[in-house]
Amino acid sequence: MNAFFHSLRKNGVLWITILALVAFFVGAAHGMSTKDWVITLLRGLSVGALTFLVASGFSLIFGLLDVLNLAHGTLFMVGAYLGWTVYVRPDTFIDILTPAALLTSGFVLAPLWTFLANRIQIQLEGRLKRLWPWLGLLLAAVILFLALSRYPISTWDLENFAQSPGTYAFMADQGQRLQPAPAQFVGISPALDIAGILFGSLLAAFSLAGLSAGRQPVATLRISWLRVGIFVLLLAVGFGMYAGNNLLTDALNKLDTTWLFLIAVLVATLMGFALGVLMESTLIRPLYIRPIYQLMLTLGLSAIGIEVVRAMWGRTEFTMPKPALFNGAGEGCPATSLSDWLAHQCSTILVLGGRVRVYNEILIPLVGIVVLIVVWVLLQRSRLGMIIRAGVQDREMVEALGINVKRVFTFVFALGVGLATLGGTLAAPSLGLSNGMGESYLLNALIALAIGGLTSYPGSAIGSLLVGLMQQFIIKYGQIGIKLPFLAEPFKPTPPVVPASTVLLMVIILLVLPQGLFGRKE
Amino acid sequence: MENLLEIIDIHTFIGQYHILQGVTTRVPKGSITTLLGRNGAGKTTTLRSVLGLAPAGKGKVIFKGREIQGMRSYDIAALGIGFVPEHRAVFRDLTVEENLKIAERRKGDFLRKQDFIFDLFPDLKRLIRLTGAHLSGGQQQMLAIARALVADNQLLLIDEPSEGLAPVIIEHMISAIRQLSADSTVLLVEQNFLVASQLAEYYVIIEEGKSVKSGKMADLVKDQATIHRYLGAA
Numbered sequence: 001m002n003a004f005f006h007s008l009r010k011n012g013v014l015w016i017t018i019l020a021l022v023a024f025f026v027g028a029a030h031g032m033s034t035k036d037w038v039i040t041l042l043r044g045l046s047v048g049a050l051t052f053l054v055a056s057g058f059s060l061i062f063g064l065l066d067v068l069n070l071a072h073g074t075l076f077m078v079g080a081y082l083g084w085t086v087y088v089r090p091d092t093f094i095d096i097l098t099p100a101a102l103l104t105s106g107f108v109l110a111p112l113w114t115f116l117a118n119r120i121q122i123q124l125e126g127r128l129k130r131l132w133p134w135l136g137l138l139l140a141a142v143i144l145f146l147a148l149s150r151y152p153i154s155t156w157d158l159e160n161f162a163q164s165p166g167t168y169a170f171m172a173d174q175g176q177r178l179q180p181a182p183a184q185f186v187g188i189s190p191a192l193d194i195a196g197i198l199f200g201s202l203l204a205a206f207s208l209a210g211l212s213a214g215r216q217p218v219a220t221l222r223i224s225w226l227r228v229g230i231f232v233l234l235l236a237v238g239f240g241m242y243a244g245n246n247l248l249t250d251a252l253n254k255l256d257t258t259w260l261f262l263i264a265v266l267v268a269t270l271m272g273f274a275l276g277v278l279m280e281s282t283l284i285r286p287l288y289i290r291p292i293y294q295l296m297l298t299l300g301l302s303a304i305g306i307e308v309v310r311a312m313w314g315r316t317e318f319t320m321p322k323p324a325l326f327n328g329a330g331e332g333c334p335a336t337s338l339s340d341w342l343a344h345q346c347s348t349i350l351v352l353g354g355r356v357r358v359y360n361e362i363l364i365p366l367v368g369i370v371v372l373i374v375v376w377v378l379l380q381r382s383r384l385g386m387i388i389r390a391g392v393q394d395r396e397m398v399e400a401l402g403i404n405v406k407r408v409f410t411f412v413f414a415l416g417v418g419l420a421t422l423g424g425t426l427a428a429p430s431l432g433l434s435n436g437m438g439e440s441y442l443l444n445a446l447i448a449l450a451i452g453g454l455t456s457y458p459g460s461a462i463g464s465l466l467v468g469l470m471q472q473f474i475i476k477y478g479q480i481g482i483k484l485p486f487l488a489e490p491f492k493p494t495p496p497v498v499p500a501s502t503v504l505l506m507v508i509i510l511l512v513l514p515q516g517l518f519g520r521k522e
Numbered sequence: 523m524e525n526l527l528e529i530i531d532i533h534t535f536i537g538q539y540h541i542l543q544g545v546t547t548r549v550p551k552g553s554i555t556t557l558l559g560r561n562g563a564g565k566t567t568t569l570r571s572v573l574g575l576a577p578a579g580k581g582k583v584i585f586k587g588r589e590i591q592g593m594r595s596y597d598i599a600a601l602g603i604g605f606v607p608e609h610r611a612v613f614r615d616l617t618v619e620e621n622l623k624i625a626e627r628r629k630g631d632f633l634r635k636q637d638f639i640f641d642l643f644p645d646l647k648r649l650i651r652l653t654g655a656h657l658s659g660g661q662q663q664m665l666a667i668a669r670a671l672v673a674d675n676q677l678l679l680i681d682e683p684s685e686g687l688a689p690v691i692i693e694h695m696i697s698a699i700r701q702l703s704a705d706s707t708v709l710l711v712e713q714n715f716l717v718a719s720q721l722a723e724y725y726v727i728i729e730e731g732k733s734v735k736s737g738k739m740a741d742l743v744k745d746q747a748t749i750h751r752y753l754g755a756a
Binding site: 383387392393396 | 573616620624
């Protein structure tokens with residue numbers, strides 16, 4: 001209690017601001033019927049939760065790494081497309097797993113390659129010493145190109161409407177999954193092709209190690225069992241997916257869409273995590289001392305990401321069907337209670353008289369809250385979280401304690417990207433898929449972070465919530481109008497006011513609290 | 523006597539500035555050695571070069587008979603070096619307990635050492651739930667030293683432990699550092715000659731990035747001319 005009053009005295013402005021915000025939204029809710037404000041509140045929570053998934057990752061990365069990841073919105077969008085692919089086209093997903101696993105496998109054994117390359121460098125003389133890694137890389141590139149381009153992957157066809165992503169999505173929504181014939185090897189034996197990919201990966205990783213070999217002598221081979229384990233696992237996935245391709249595709253196609261959606265969310269999150277590891281270790285890490293280059297890099301990556309998505313999934317917007325659990329209609333719907341909803345798997349449920357979409361307005365906020373709590377516990381209760389919180393303040397001191405901060409950096413970056421792709425997949429069934437969905441959410445997230453305080457984790461949650469609520473209340477008042485004392489007609493905010501309102505909220509809060517609600521004073 | 527740490531003619535560049543231009547020091551096992559010199563002479567940089575935070579471009583750093591220059595900071599620290607930086611660098615968002623626990627190198631380090639640490643700094647036990655931001659300067663200094671004691675460190679690098687502290691607290695700090703030097707070796711940077719002379723057994727004077735004089739503290743205290751020349755008024 002004492003601590004409470006202490007903080008009240010010290011952070012008077014903060015408390016007054018929070019009270020004012022609460023009063024503002026209570027007032028806004030008061031002007032509506034119960035039915036309306038329940039829906040508006042839940043929609044605000046939904047937008048807030050999606051914004052939070054972008055904002056929290058962005059703020060974690062900025063807080064620890066000092067990197068403004070402008071590609072974060074694009075990664076959110078990429079997550080949506082990845083999730084969609086697993087969900088609507090499991091066959092494509094299974095097809096890709098084999099080459100992807102084999103391609104990665106070689107690089108996992110990096111310490112082995114560094115050791116071997118050092119041995120070779122000692123033996124070689126003259127020009128050959130510098131040349132062989134490049135020759136190796138060239139050969140690997142040719143082999144990989146030939147092998148990968150011949151590996152059959154059944155996919156959609158952007159040119160052909162009957163096989164476009166939109167058509168597949170539409171048919172899946174109708175409960176009829178189109179099942180195109182599995183792609184076949186043409187003009188090459190499967191064994192040769194797969195061996196080619198594996199060999200190319202090993203050669204590429206080896207040659208890459210050769211490029212930097214000789215700078216630091218490596219006397220003994222140190223390779224952890226974890227790496228060997230991952231290598232074996234990747235081989236198992238690669239060959240297993242090839243052998244069981246049709247079986248697995250059939251199984252996934254027959255699976256209840258709720259489970260399939262869960263798999264899609266997990267896969268998209270993990271792929272985002274892997275993408276984050278790759279991005280941080282290859283592109284971001286060399287640029288920690290050059291902040292301007294980072295901005296250019298992440299902005300460039302964002303543009304590249306959008307173009308890649310356009311090339312692979314097309315410019316046309318399409319939808320992602322909702323999982324069966326949230327898609328029921330007809331008898332017994334809208335549900336009146338939770339058990340009722342479970343029984344009929346309705347898409348809508350009645351809450352205090354308002355008709356609420358279960359997926360958009362209940363599930364998404366719930367996932368947002370779960371992620372909020374899980375990451376919060378990770379940050380506050382685990383040793384890793386302790387290192388992250390300490391590293392945000394003073395990286396060097398953490399390193400001086402004997403902790404490899406670099407690894408923690410990679411993890412945090414990957415976690416941030418994983419949260420963004422999770423958000424993207426989660427958003428897809430409610431927002432649909434479009435090339436531009438990332439930008440608007442990045443903007444939302446930036447405003448939320450400015451409101452909440454750039455590097456504060458609770459701040460990112462509160463900021464996102466405020467942005468979501470603000471937008472939805474303005475949208476709702478755009479329909480019903482605000483009765484203002486001097487106007488005869490109720491004032492109806494037009495749609496362009498919606499984004500402007502969040503910016504206005506940000507400006508007001510920053511005028512009162514320049515660091516945002518929970519930001520630290522510099 | 524056996525040297526725990528040897529610094530042999532190190533040169534350190536920070537950006538394009540040639541900060542250390544040949545520092546040579548020996549730190550005998552079980553002793554307190556202090557680096558003396560005017561502001562900006564390169565005392566702090568010497569500590570940072572040992573730990574690889576400002577890596578030496580030339581020269582050798584030998585710890586426990588092993589060359590450590592060029593190694594990564596976290597690997598150097600893990601060999602058994604504790605660091606108490608200037609301005610203490612206590613983690614503000616972490617509680618006192620977390621500030622200590624983060625320094626664990628093996629699970630349970632803190633549990634094993636906590637009696638020793640709380641005997642040395644009884645105040646910390648009382649403050650264990652507070653975050654670093656709520657501590658006073660003296661308490662932060664205690665915490666920073668305690669943090670360096672959690673893992674099994676044979677060498678402690680302590681930078682300006684008395685800076686900005688009240689005399690009473692300095693007294694306490696001196697007795698604490700003396701006590702802990704019973705089983706670990708200390709390389710100290712200390713501006714306050716009075717404090718340094720009470721603590722250290724050996725001294726090294728650094729001027730303009732070079733080590734210019736070293737020896738026993740007991741001899742230096744008598745040598746007013748040297749003190750005046752290199753350190754100003756004592």
